[in-house]
Amino acid sequence: MLNFTFYSPTRILFGRNQIQNLGQQIKPYGSKILLVYGKGSIKKNGIYTAVIDQLKENGIDFLELAGIDPNPRLTSVVQGADLCRKHALTFILAVGGGSVIDCAKGIAAAACYEGDPWDFWSYKTKIRQALPVGAVLTLSATGSEMNSNAVITNEATGQKHGVGADALYPKFSILDPTYTFTVPPYQTAAGVADILTHVYEFYFSLGTEAYLQDSMAEGIMKTCIKYAPIACAEPENYEARANLMWASSMALNGTIGAGKRFDGFCHNVEHAISALYDLTHGVGLAILAPHWMEYVLDEQTVHRFALFARNVWNVEGQDEMEAARLGIQKTRAFYRSLGLPGQLSEVGIGPERFDEIVNKSLFRETLGNFKQLNREDVSNILLRAQ
Amino acid sequence: MLNFTFYSPTRILFGRNQIQNLGQQIKPYGSKILLVYGKGSIKKNGIYTAVIDQLKENGIDFLELAGIDPNPRLTSVVQGADLCRKHALTFILAVGGGSVIDCAKGIAAAACYEGDPWDFWSYKTKIRQALPVGAVLTLSATGSEMNSNAVITNEATGQKHGVGADALYPKFSILDPTYTFTVPPYQTAAGVADILTHVYEFYFSLGTEAYLQDSMAEGIMKTCIKYAPIACAEPENYEARANLMWASSMALNGTIGAGKRFDGFCHNVEHAISALYDLTHGVGLAILAPHWMEYVLDEQTVHRFALFARNVWNVEGQDEMEAARLGIQKTRAFYRSLGLPGQLSEVGIGPERFDEIVNKSLFRETLGNFKQLNREDVSNILLRAQ
Numbered sequence: 001m002l003n004f005t006f007y008s009p010t011r012i013l014f015g016r017n018q019i020q021n022l023g024q025q026i027k028p029y030g031s032k033i034l035l036v037y038g039k040g041s042i043k044k045n046g047i048y049t050a051v052i053d054q055l056k057e058n059g060i061d062f063l064e065l066a067g068i069d070p071n072p073r074l075t076s077v078v079q080g081a082d083l084c085r086k087h088a089l090t091f092i093l094a095v096g097g098g099s100v101i102d103c104a105k106g107i108a109a110a111a112c113y114e115g116d117p118w119d120f121w122s123y124k125t126k127i128r129q130a131l132p133v134g135a136v137l138t139l140s141a142t143g144s145e146m147n148s149n150a151v152i153t154n155e156a157t158g159q160k161h162g163v164g165a166d167a168l169y170p171k172f173s174i175l176d177p178t179y180t181f182t183v184p185p186y187q188t189a190a191g192v193a194d195i196l197t198h199v200y201e202f203y204f205s206l207g208t209e210a211y212l213q214d215s216m217a218e219g220i221m222k223t224c225i226k227y228a229p230i231a232c233a234e235p236e237n238y239e240a241r242a243n244l245m246w247a248s249s250m251a252l253n254g255t256i257g258a259g260k261r262f263d264g265f266c267h268n269v270e271h272a273i274s275a276l277y278d279l280t281h282g283v284g285l286a287i288l289a290p291h292w293m294e295y296v297l298d299e300q301t302v303h304r305f306a307l308f309a310r311n312v313w314n315v316e317g318q319d320e321m322e323a324a325r326l327g328i329q330k331t332r333a334f335y336r337s338l339g340l341p342g343q344l345s346e347v348g349i350g351p352e353r354f355d356e357i358v359n360k361s362l363f364r365e366t367l368g369n370f371k372q373l374n375r376e377d378v379s380n381i382l383l384r385a386q
Numbered sequence: 387m388l389n390f391t392f393y394s395p396t397r398i399l400f401g402r403n404q405i406q407n408l409g410q411q412i413k414p415y416g417s418k419i420l421l422v423y424g425k426g427s428i429k430k431n432g433i434y435t436a437v438i439d440q441l442k443e444n445g446i447d448f449l450e451l452a453g454i455d456p457n458p459r460l461t462s463v464v465q466g467a468d469l470c471r472k473h474a475l476t477f478i479l480a481v482g483g484g485s486v487i488d489c490a491k492g493i494a495a496a497a498c499y500e501g502d503p504w505d506f507w508s509y510k511t512k513i514r515q516a517l518p519v520g521a522v523l524t525l526s527a528t529g530s531e532m533n534s535n536a537v538i539t540n541e542a543t544g545q546k547h548g549v550g551a552d553a554l555y556p557k558f559s560i561l562d563p564t565y566t567f568t569v570p571p572y573q574t575a576a577g578v579a580d581i582l583t584h585v586y587e588f589y590f591s592l593g594t595e596a597y598l599q600d601s602m603a604e605g606i607m608k609t610c611i612k613y614a615p616i617a618c619a620e621p622e623n624y625e626a627r628a629n630l631m632w633a634s635s636m637a638l639n640g641t642i643g644a645g646k647r648f649d650g651f652c653h654n655v656e657h658a659i660s661a662l663y664d665l666t667h668g669v670g671l672a673i674l675a676p677h678w679m680e681y682v683l684d685e686q687t688v689h690r691f692a693l694f695a696r697n698v699w700n701v702e703g704q705d706e707m708e709a710a711r712l713g714i715q716k717t718r719a720f721y722r723s724l725g726l727p728g729q730l731s732e733v734g735i736g737p738e739r740f741d742e743i744v745n746k747s748l749f750r751e752t753l754g755n756f757k758q759l760n761r762e763d764v765s766n767i768l769l770r771a772q
Binding site: 001002003004005006007008009011012013014015016017018210211212213215216218219220222223226227238239242243246247250255258259 | 394399601604636
């Protein structure tokens with residue numbers, strides 16, 4: 001187990017009707033806030049009304065920034081920060097999924113910074129200060145509701161980068177599983193692929209095994225496998241939605257990553273792809289992960305894949321290599337069963353820009369820790385995923 | 387899954403040499419502190435020197451309160467609070483196991499309260515304010531390093547009660563697994579029994595199943611089972627000590643209890659026993675838990691016990707009742723293999739004060755949630771454990 005710091009100060013209010021506590025959670029941070037949300041689905045399913053009622057009941061004034069894109073743009077960050085400064089807003093409330101929450105975090109940091117906010121995502125400067133942020137979650141996927149990360153796309157340069165800073169932890173997040181009842185099966189499945197890939201990034205490691213964290217990671221993966229099909233088939237199954245929602249937070253709040261290394265292959269390559277093609281993050285991950293697994297399976301990595309097969313997919317018997325292969329096959333079949341694509345061509349992505357994707361994925365000579373991959377490897381995996 | 391609030395703001399610094407960060411962690415809270423520790427084992431193993439060096443290097447003045455008992459006393463709480471007030475101390479550093487940390491939390495609350503501190507533990511008033519506390523952990527057991535609970539014994543009344551309050555979360559805890567290298571096998575085993583029983587209290591429940599939390603709970607239990615024998619046989623096995631240390635925090639920091647109910651039988655009865663007999667908490671739990679399991683096993687509870695047997699103890703085949711019985715047998719054998727007692731008589735406790743223990747265990751008509759137990763049931767379990 002590597003040395004680590006664990007810090008997870010976000011207060012989670014989980015369950016039905018937790019929205020009733022929204023006003024009281026915001027009040028310590030002021031009474032003039034920015035309300036950030038997406039393309040308006042929250043107006044159809046009643047969440048918008050519930051939020052507004054709470055704000056009004058508690059005498060909280062708000063300005064709105066709506067229309068945040070699934071891969072949130074730097075321009076939205078700049079726009080929100082301008083609103084905060086101009087109107088002296090002191091708190092940002094994100095109502096939505098990871099994109100909306102990430103955008104709110106970006107705005108929170110940009111509002112406290114005089115320079116170009118892209119300085120943060122181009123790693124020129126660190127985020128030291130941000131307005132306080134709170135979240136009402138409507139999609140189980142990214143874990144942004146309980147961590148300090150924010151991924152922003154610079155549409156001018158075609159880059160999608162993530163940063164993390166203590167100042168970005170949401171002060172609170174409201175997780176009401178019924179708020180995900182209206183998420184369609186395809187988006188539900190994409191969210192599950194996102195959760196699972198967060199787990200893979202830590203679980204698949206060499207030389208940094210941590211039995212406790214890995215066992216808990218297996219619990220999260222089994223939870224996704226058990227409840228994803230149920231949530232897709234019965235969108236209003238509370239227990240399924242609740243387990244997936246809490247799994248999304250637990251997968252990336254530090255619990256299973258403590259003392260381990262983040263591999264990074266899937267996330268870096270998917271960010272490079274979705275910055276260019278505006279693909280749903282979880283869909284990109286569902287395509288990439290099994291191809292990556294097959295590519296990196298070898299004598300060094302087989303033991304970890306065999307554990308994955310046996311402990312997560314209940315593969316019994318077989319030698320390690322055969323069990324490992326079966327585990328990967330089951331992973332692929334699981335995504336297929338949820339209606340997710342297995343190849344980039346299925347989402348209209350050809351090999352034309354693969355070189356660009358490789359360039360944007362690799363910050364250094366190699367990518368990944370479980371198995372260090374060079375440019376040629378990354379290119380090979382893309383060709384297999386094509 | 388029940389509605390829940392999850393809040394876990396303690397910053398954990400985990401791993402070798404994390405003591406180097408001690409001064410910097412304390413400084414935001416002032417430079418005149420109270421240093422609380424136990425019977426002096428930290429002076430033998432070098433931890434005391436490492437702490438003092440950090441305090442001196444960082445210009446932090448300190449007063450000492452040493453000699454905290456394994457079941458920390460109200461008199462120590464009063465004594466510490468007096469020191470804090472008299473010398474205007476602004477921070478309390480606990481160096482030790484759960485007893486020392488609990489005592490430091492008690493002092494922190496008492497220092498901010500004009501009345502009799504026992505008011506908190508007799509549930510007359512709530513803790514709303516406390517001095518900030520930090521911890522350097524030297525024993526993997528109670529989880530106090532990462533939660534808001536403090537258990538204090540009133541030696542005058544023979545009561546041992548626990549309270550919780552947001553103000554009691556340690557600001558930081560330093561978890562260096564090498565600091566537990568000198569813990570003898572018997573104390574190591576008792577700590578493991580404490581960790582496991584925290585898990586049982588949540589895991590064994592009816593009507594509040596939560597697949598994700600229960601799967602992660604199984605991960606913690608498997609970790610204890612894997613590493614306890616190793617830590618007892620090879621006291622300086624870093625990986626074993628690290629897994630047990632992090633397991634102690636994870637078992638009672640809210641992660642596996644979120645959305646579940648705390649059963650409470652084992653902890654309430656053990657508190658009643660150790661308030662009278664000054665028994666090591668984990669030893670009392672190791673004795674009680676298997677007897678409790680056997681007593682509450684019936685048609686209603688058998689499914690959960692069978693899951694425990696299959697997922698934690700790898701019991702294969704068998705019908706549910708037979709698997710459940712095997713799981714309980716394995717639990718008992720595991721404690722025995724670690725050198726822990728199985729009956730109260732082995733630690734010199736006879737039936738003389740069983741009535742008193744029953745009285746102190748039951749706040750209401752029944753005790754426990756998994757199976758509600760009345761006075762007669764509690765008495766029967768004590769007789770079996772005798």
